[in-house]
Amino acid sequence: MLDSTRGYLDMELLRFSTAGSVDDGKSTLIGRLLYDSKSIFEDQLEAVEAASRSRGNEDVNLALLTDGLRAEREQGITIDVAYRYFATPRRKFIIADTPGHIQYTRNMVTGASTSDLSIILVDARHGVLEQTVRHSYISWLLGIPTIVVAINKMDLVDYSEQVYNGIVAAYRQMSETLHIPNVEFIPISAKKGDNVVNASEHMPWYKGQPLLSFLETVPLGNKLGGAHFRLPVQYVIRPISDQFADFRGYAGRVAGGTLQTGDRVRVLPSGLESTVARISLYGNEMLQAHAPLSVTIELADDIDISRGDTLVRSDEPQPLVERDIRVDICWFNERPLLPRSKYIVRQPTAETMGMVSAINHRRNINTLEQETDVAELRMNDIAEIGLRTASPLVFDRYADNRTTGSLILIDPDTNETVAAGMIQL
Amino acid sequence: MNNHKITHLKELEAESIYVLREAAAQFERPVILFSGGKDSIVVTHLAHKAFYPARLPFPLLHIDTGHNFQETLDYRDALVERLGAQLIVGSVQESIDKGRVKEETGYYASRNKLQTVTLLDTIEQHHFDAAIGGARRDEEKARAKERFFSHRDEFGQWNPKNQRPELWSIYNGKKAMGEHFRVFPISNWTEMDVWQYIYLEQIPMPSLYFTHQREVFERDGQWLAAEPCIPRKPTEQVVSKQVRCRTIGDITCTGLTLSTAHSLEDIIEEIAASRVTERGSRADDKRSETAMEDRKKAGYF
Incomplete structure (x- = not known):
């Protein structure tokens, strides 16, 4: 095998999402990234060229590369998140191209929830809009480590530094009010290719890197995990065979920290303790388990552990175990959320019933103010609620662990996922 | 951390x-x-x-x-x-x-x-x-x-x-x-x-994925297997070629790729150099x- 190919075997993965208002050019940006990084195949490009011509588009419409649904192509909008994949010699990328329309916010949250980085697009002609604020706020609430604001369509404002600086200032004012730190700004033209893969000739005043170089070099945070060992138990492996008659393996994906053979572990919520006898996958023993690996753990003692329990290390700070919690939520459903309503509360593997004990406050995206005295939550509202659960939840604060601090609410009548929740305490 | x-x-x-x-x-x-x-x-x-x-x-x-x-x-x-x-x-x-x-x-x-x-x-x-x-x-x-x-x-x-x-x-x-x-x-x-993982894990694969000599014919720029389940037009000539499957489905919609890839390493090289998607060889996707x-x-x- 050639060295160049072998090199692809051990690359790192960066997951990022694109967000922003309708027509800010998200799909075009992704088309441009794929096109200029030579990640588009000939048959894909031919199909897009033919589709562009038949729609009467003057230039090749790069957005057609990602808008795959019939309804999306008819309306020229993005309804649901589309995932795209490309690699450069430095990194592999998974892009979640998310919709800008407010009624599809749930799909934006879907795409952003697993991202390491969020690109918020702004149309240089329109500046910071309501959806810019909403998506920035959601990206920050979701704990995405890096937010990049790509100020797009610079070609339509004569590549003006003044326009760019004005938008940066307006955005900063908003982000400081919402306490969003660490934002990067890049002026681009997705349509013309300025500062996407190649540095722009039209904006010598911009001294930073083009977007792709930034994506290739940005540090890769801790991938949704936390500092301390957590293993939400998914499944108990009990082979029915003579050879493995006594085998009992606890299967799950590590959501933070590290674990080694011989470590003392505690099962929550029961509090029972044991010692790690073996960590393995597929019979191959591992010296250490760490996030985000899927593993099978065997313990020295036969204790009661089942799906929904959490394994932690006895010598580390413990997760919280509570029945009354405060949660930031994004509400997704047309049926409003009302106080005292009951929902199924799902964490990664645990499940219980919960009742909304209070709507503490709602964030007004236009005024940026926190509104109290809210009677109900409507679709796309972002708010903090109180939740009382039937059995105790084992969790970390979302700020400490994006996996063990997350939950969803499910409507028991329709089985629909109606809210994303980030546990505060 | x-x-x-x-x-x-x-x-x-x-x-x-x-x-x-x-x-x-x-x-x-x-x-x-x-x-x-x-x-x-x-x-x-x-x-x-x-x-x-x-x-x-x-x-x-x-x-x-x-x-x-x-x-x-x-x-x-x-x-x-x-x-x-x-x-x-x-x-x-x-x-x-x-x-x-x-x-x-x-x-x-x-x-x-x-x-x-x-x-x-x-x-x-x-x-x-x-x-x-x-x-x-x-x-x-x-x-x-x-x-x-x-x-x-x-x-x-x-x-x-x-x-x-x-x-x-x-x-x-x-x-x-x-x-x-x-x-x-x-x-x-x-x-x-998928192919890199197959290579790393050394998963045995069906022989169709590797190069072999097969009776084929060309239709709409693609090579298809000359099998009774695909009726041929009078103009479609059967020839013998060195081919492999890039995807495997039903015979009628599986395009064959001209290839000399003998091993998993060869296949990875071939895909790295490829300029056409794998579903480009699937007739079922081309209907609309x-x-x-x-x-x-x-x-x-």
Whole structure:
């Protein structure tokens, strides 16, 4: 095998999402990234060229590369998140191209929830809009480590530094009010290719890197995990065979920290303790388990552990175990959320019933103010609620662990996922 | 904080095993859709790893169009034997004989679309509540929109305009009676990832994926196998070529690639240099701009 190919075997993965208002050019940006990084195949490009011509588009419409649904192509909008994949010699990328329309916010949250980085697009002609604020706020609430604001369509404002600086200032004012730190700004033209893969000739005043170089070099945070060992138990492996008659393996994906053979572990919520006898996958023993690996753990003692329990290390700070919690939520459903309503509360593997004990406050995206005295939550509202659960939840604060601090609410009548929740305490 | 460097293949493997374990935990009667192609082979391999040393908690379901390469059937039977798995075959020929579907006619006749009826009938007959497939989001633009846990209504239909939100790695597999789920553990893998993983894990593959001499003919810029199940136009000449399959499906819609790739390393080289997508060789996707979406809505894989 050639060295160049072998090199692809051990690359790192960066997951990022694109967000922003309708027509800010998200799909075009992704088309441009794929096109200029030579990640588009000939048959894909031919199909897009033919589709562009038949729609009467003057230039090749790069957005057609990602808008795959019939309804999306008819309306020229993005309804649901589309995932795209490309690699450069430095990194592999998974892009979640998310919709800008407010009624599809749930799909934006879907795409952003697993991202390491969020690109918020702004149309240089329109500046910071309501959806810019909403998506920035959601990206920050979701704990995405890096937010990049790509100020797009610079070609339509004569590549003006003044326009760019004005938008940066307006955005900063908003982000400081919402306490969003660490934002990067890049002026681009997705349509013309300025500062996407190649540095722009039209904006010598911009001294930073083009977007792709930034994506290739940005540090890769801790991938949704936390500092301390957590293993939400998914499944108990009990082979029915003579050879493995006594085998009992606890299967799950590590959501933070590290674990080694011989470590003392505690099962929550029961509090029972044991010692790690073996960590393995597929019979191959591992010296250490760490996030985000899927593993099978065997313990020295036969204790009661089942799906929904959490394994932690006895010598580390413990997760919280509570029945009354405060949660930031994004509400997704047309049926409003009302106080005292009951929902199924799902964490990664645990499940219980919960009742909304209070709507503490709602964030007004236009005024940026926190509104109290809210009677109900409507679709796309972002708010903090109180939740009382039937059995105790084992969790970390979302700020400490994006996996063990997350939950969803499910409507028991329709089985629909109606809210994303980030546990505060 | 411990920041362990992890390669993309390890991360993808961990994600897929997590999804498979969720499927086993959340559903009562899940099944793996096994086509004999590389993607379903990788899914089966991952499932074997996920539950080891226990046996697969899922049977394998093969929807047999009756137009399969013999190599595919041989490989399937050997794999089932090796894993001690249960195999269920849904036969398209039977669906035709029972009058459930009507066979297409003409030069472009294919049983690809008919499979959907056989698949949904088999799911209903065995009361499967989750069908685990090897579909990947990079394959095709409608598949790029799929969730890991994808809801199907009581008619087996996908509603892409109103999918459930899927947050983090919390999968909601709740459903009403008669509904089912499709589960796609390798959603985030690319064709390159699949072959690199096969190489790293040294997974045995069907011989069709490697170069071999075969009687073929050319149609619309593609090489197809000269087999009785594809009627040839008078102008279509049979020639013998060095070819391999880049995807494996039913014979009638599997394009063959001119190739001299003997080994997994050769295949990885070839894909790295390729300028055409793998589904570029699939006749079933070329029927219209949204052919895949239309079939998926109806309950296709």
